[in-house]
Amino acid sequence: DIQMTQSPPSLSASVGDRVTITCRASQSIGNYLNWYQQTPGKAPKLLLYSASRLQSGVPSTFSGSGSETDFTLTINSLQLEDFATYFCQQSYGTPYTFGQGTKVEMK
Amino acid sequence: QLQLQESGSGLVKPAQTLSLTCAVSGGSISRGGFSWNWIRQPPGKGLEWIGNIDHDGGTSYSPSLGSRVTISLDKLRNQFSLKLNSVTATDTAVYFCARSSYFYSSRPYGQYWYFDLWGRGALVTVSS
Numbered sequence: 055d056i057q058m059t060q061s062p063p064s065l066s067a068s069v070g071d072r073v074t075i076t077c078r079a080s081q082s083i084g085n086y087l088n089w090y091q092q093t094p095g096k097a098p099k100l101l102l103y104s105a106s107r108l109q110s111g112v113p114s115t116f117s118g119s120g121s122e123t124d125f126t127l128t129i130n131s132l133q134l135e136d137f138a139t140y141f142c143q144q145s146y147g148t149p150y151t152f153g154q155g156t157k158v159e160m161k
Numbered sequence: 162q163l164q165l166q167e168s169g170s171g172l173v174k175p176a177q178t179l180s181l182t183c184a185v186s187g188g189s190i191s192r193g194g195f196s197w198n199w200i201r202q203p204p205g206k207g208l209e210w211i212g213n214i215d216h217d218g219g220t221s222y223s224p225s226l227g228s229r230v231t232i233s234l235d236k237l238r239n240q241f242s243l244k245l246n247s248v249t250a251t252d253t254a255v256y257f258c259a260r261s262s263y264f265y266s267s268r269p270y271g272q273y274w275y276f277d278l279w280g281r282g283a284l285v286t287v288s289s
Contacts, residue, residue: 055225084269084271085266085269086273088275096281097259097279097281097282100275100276103275104266104273104275107264107273109277141207143208143276145273145274145275148210149225152207152208152210153207155207
């Protein structure tokens with residue numbers, strides 16, 4: 055299985071901050087990388103696919119970059135509704151695997 | 162607008178079979194170009210992909226769950242189902258059904274799959 059490792063596991067930030075979350079794959083996965091946002095008690099929500107393509111309806115404050123093994127999710131100007139847990143997921147091959155999550159908390 | 166809704170038993174005894182159904186509304190499950198997935202999340206933990214089925218009934222399962230898993234499609238009822246045999250306490254989780262779609266790119270070439278629609282999730286507890 056392809057292992058996905060996110061860092062940091064959690065971070066504290068304030069409204070208006072720029073936040074960066076990284077995701078590393080245990081092998082090269084090209085651009086087969088997706089990002090999701092999850093708030094407590096809810097299902098995950100797709101933010102970006104193919105590493106950098108913004109899902110319809112997702113604010114442009116979210117952006118993604120990277121390829122092969124190293125990827126980054128950036129949130130520019132953090133909003134109240136952005137305090138959540140973020141997961142990366144590889145779709146290079148089955149079994150599809152997720153990172154362990156990064157919780158963005160209010161400072 | 163397509164929606165997914167999980168249903169099934171919320172409490173299962175150890176060694177028995179967990180059964181869940183995902184009802185799809187607002188669109189046909191028979192339409193090609195999508196896969197229908199089960200994903201679970203133990204309380205306070207991360208996400209684990211269980212497996213999926215496509216519109217033709219082709220399936221793919223996570224090796225970690227081995228032969229315990231069966232996913233099936235019911236085109237008449239526009240739903241798909243999950244059965245997980247011989248459950249233990251470690252199978253306690255919120256179970257999500259999700260649709261996967263793909264983006265086709267010629268540069269770089271590939272079909273980029275992602276989970277774009279999710280059900281709300283169903284908590285299943287394994288306990289005697």
